[in-house]
Amino acid sequence: xxxxxxxxxxxxxxxxxxxxxxxxxxTGHLILAGDLLDASDERWNVFNIVIQTGAMLAVVWExxxxxxxxxxxxxxxxxxxxxPAAVLGLLFSKIIxxxxxxxxxxxxAFIVGGIVILLVERNPQKSxxxxxxxxxxxxxxxxxxxxxxxxxxxxxxxxxxxxxxGMLFGLSRRAATEFSFFLAVPIMFAATGYQLVKYRAxxxxxxxxxxxxxxxxxxxxxxxxVKGLIRYVxxxxxxxxxxxxxxxxxxxxxxxx
Numbered sequence: 592x593x594x595x596x597x598x599x600x601x602x603x604x605x606x607x608x609x610x611x612x613x614x615x616x617x618t619g620h621l622i623l624a625g626d627l628l629d630a631s632d633e634r635w636n637v638f639n640i641v642i643q644t645g646a647m648l649a650v651v652w653e654x655x656x657x658x659x660x661x662x663x664x665x666x667x668x669x670x671x672x673x674x675p676a677a678v679l680g681l682l683f684s685k686i687i688x689x690x691x692x693x694x695x696x697x698x699x700a701f702i703v704g705g706i707v708i709l710l711v712e713r714n715p716q717k718s719x720x721x722x723x724x725x726x727x728x729x730x731x732x733x734x735x736x737x738x739x740x741x742x743x744x745x746x747x748x749x750x751x752x753x754x755x756x757g758m759l760f761g762l763s764r765r766a767a768t769e770f771s772f773f774l775a776v777p778i779m780f781a782a783t784g785y786q787l788v789k790y791r792a793x794x795x796x797x798x799x800x801x802x803x804x805x806x807x808x809x810x811x812x813x814x815x816x817v818k819g820l821i822r823y824v825x826x827x828x829x830x831x832x833x834x835x836x837x838x839x840x841x842x843x844x845x846x847x848x
Contacts, residue, residue, distance in 0.1 A: 596801050599630045604642050604805040608812025611646040612772060612820055614708065614751030614832045615839075619697040622745060623843070626694065634793050640786040641802055645809030647779040650772045653817050658776075664725070665773065671729050672736030672770075673777045679740050680782075691745050694847050700746025701840030708833035711755050720761035724770040727762070734760045735770060739778075746840075749778070755829070764824050772817060 606624045610617040621639045625631040630638075651658050657665065690696070721727055738756025742749035750771045757767030787794075 597804055599628045599635075600638070600801040600805040601808050602628060603630065603635075603639065604645070604808030605812050607639065607642050607805075608646050608649070608809040608814075609816050611643065611775070611809075611813055612650070612750050612816050614704075614748050614754055614829055615836055616697075616701065616704070616746050616748035616751065617643070617646075619701060619746035619748070622692055622697055623694065633790060634798065637786050637790045637793065638798075638802060638805060640783050642805040642809040643779045644783045645806040646813035647776050649810050649813035649817055650775055653814065654769075654772065657773075664727075667729060668727055668732035668770075669773060669777055672732040672739065672774050673781075675733075675736045676739045676743060676778065677781060680743055683743065687743055687745070694843055696744075697746035698840040698843035698847065700744050701836045701843070704747050704751055705833040705836030705840065708751065708755060708829050708836070711758060712828045712830050712833070718761060719763045721766050722763050724762075724766045724773065727766070727770060731757075731760060731762065732770075735762075735767070735774065739774065748836075749775070751829075751832075764828075765821075768820065768824050 603621060603624055606620050607617055610620045618639075622631070625635055625639070691700075721731060735753050735757045738760075739749060739753050741747050741756075742752040753771040753774055754764075754767045757770060758764060762770070
């Protein structure tokens with residue numbers, strides 16, 4: 592087994608796991624890391640999708656008591672929130688990959704997303720309607736699902752779009768964060784299945800090792816990130832992530848000149 596490929600798998604697994612649930616865009620970071628590691632061809636793109644499932648399973652494990660009991664309201668809300676991005680993703684995925692999976696569009700999305708977070712955080716929530724994810728209605732879920740559509744733009748951040756969108760629609764910071772975690776499960780499961788079927792001809796038995804390593808590393812890193820973010824949002828806002836996005840985006844634009 593090629594040690595260089597395994598090292599790339601480990602690095603990308605760490606990047607995916609640590610960034611998937613933070614409002615800083617895992618896709619944007621994977622695109623940039625892939626460019627730096629010379630791991631950006633179609634096979635590596637499939638790898639990046641597959642290891643997201645490792646991150647997804649970290650959420651399932653952390654919230655296993657909620658996922659594995661019969662909770663029809665949660666399942667209904669996840670289906671409702673899943674539909675908008677799934678439909679738009681199927682319709683526009685080719686265009687998005689062709690024009691937006693590059694350093695400059697990602698950098699601009701980093702900056703714009705950071706500015707949006709700062710604008711939202713300038714006006715602390717005064718009318719929280721939904722304190723916990725368990726109290727969300729199907730309409731709340733639909734609004735978060737529509738917000739998630741902005742994450743089809745690489746660099747925007749799926750978690751950032753759903754958390755900030757949820758807060759704007761009256762969810763508490765914790766409720767929006769937890770529902771963002773839950774919503775990752777159907778989205779990542781569907782994306783992984785679609786990519787594996789679409790690009791199955793590209794994959795060989797030799798890919799099993801790197802994929803497995805990236806999957807496990809992503810799971811462990813995401814477990815750390817999920818636990819850390821839940822503790823963080825109990826006492827902090829998201830301004831630090833906003834400034835990080837803006838600084839990184841500006842640096843990328845500078846080096847892309």
